Amino acid sequence: MDDDSPQARWERHTEFPLALASLVFLASYAVLVLDHGLPAAALDACRAAMLAAWALFGADYAARWRLSGQGPRFVRRHWLDTMVLVLPLLRPLRIVKVYEAVLRRRGQPSLALQARVIFYAGLSSLLLGFAGALAVYQQERGAPHATMRTFGDAVWWTCATLATVGYGDVAPVTPWGRVIAVGLMGCGLALLGAVTGSFSSWLLQVFSREGEGEEKPPGS
Incomplete structure (x- = not known):
């Protein structure tokens, strides 16, 4: 049977929005690295998009930590998610x-x-x-x-x-x-x-x- 725990439901509902946020983060980072001719306002917008995506990743991590009920053990058991957050x-x-x-x-x-x-x-x-x-x-x-x-x-x-x-x-x-x-x-x-x-x-x-x-x- 599929896992119907609160954490599993949260992950199913946030999978697509976080995937979009990942693409936004990567695209903004690519612009900052490759395009040096953009005006300062456009570069600031890319940095803001990266920070916003990172904030979503952090909120998702905190929510899954809370829903898991594992306390500090969540970091050890989900070491890959911790690396991805950093x-x-x-x-x-x-x-x-x-x-x-x-x-x-x-x-x-x-x-x-x-x-x-x-x-x-x-x-x-x-x-x-x-x-x-x-x-x-x-x-x-x-x-x-x-x-x-x-x-x-x-x-x-x-x-x-x-x-x-x-x-x-x-x-x-x-x-x-x-x-x-x-x-x-x-x-x-x-x-x-x-x-x-x-x-x-x-x-x-x-x-x-x-x-x-x-x-x-x-x-x-």
């Missing part, structure tokens, strides 16, 4: 929670549910990659001996990092750029694990059903 650019990582819900689901998860996890993980990878490219480009541009001279270089590096390839032709040289690199490596492994885990689970489910069909005697 760094809203990590919100695409919430797909990991969807994958964990699939694993906890009673019975065999359906193909439709597995496909949704794979789709959301792929979409999250794109959003997280874009956010990571923005963050590392903001740190690397103009730095001495930097190899990321354009945003395109940052996107190329981010794709190689999330795919766990790491060509090494472009790499961050600033301390914060390297911190972001370590975070993206971990995020890439987490999202890759969600996709491969869901796909493997679906394959095992298909093979198990085929095996059960072959074992049934004729006419049964």
